[in-house]
Amino acid sequence: MATYVYETIPASEGEVVRTYEIRHSMKDAALSQHPETGEPIRRVITGGLGILGSSKGTSAPASGNPCCGSGGCGCG
Numbered sequence: 001m002a003t004y005v006y007e008t009i010p011a012s013e014g015e016v017v018r019t020y021e022i023r024h025s026m027k028d029a030a031l032s033q034h035p036e037t038g039e040p041i042r043r044v045i046t047g048g049l050g051i052l053g054s055s056k057g058t059s060a061p062a063s064g065n066p067c068c069g070s071g072g073c074g075c076g
Contacts, residue, residue: 002026005044006034019044 001023008018020041022031030043 004030005046006031006041007044008034009040009042 002025003021003023006020006022010017020034022035024031031041033039034041
């Protein structure tokens with residue numbers, strides 16, 4: 001199960017938009033109505049979480065570029 005951010009769709013200008021975190025399967029389509037209240041909602045696309053690792057102790061960094069990270073080629 002993944003957690004997605006949804007927001008209400010305002011019916012009129014000035015209406016307060018409320019946000020919700022709703023858990024459902026990644027295989028399911030995005031929701032169009034709040035599961036409890038039935039009000040119209042839309043999924044908010046947010047940035048993901050990148051995972052950074054260290055290449056210390058290896059012969060080549062995880063990027064595959066043998067010089068990247070060493071500072072020797074201008075990338076680090």
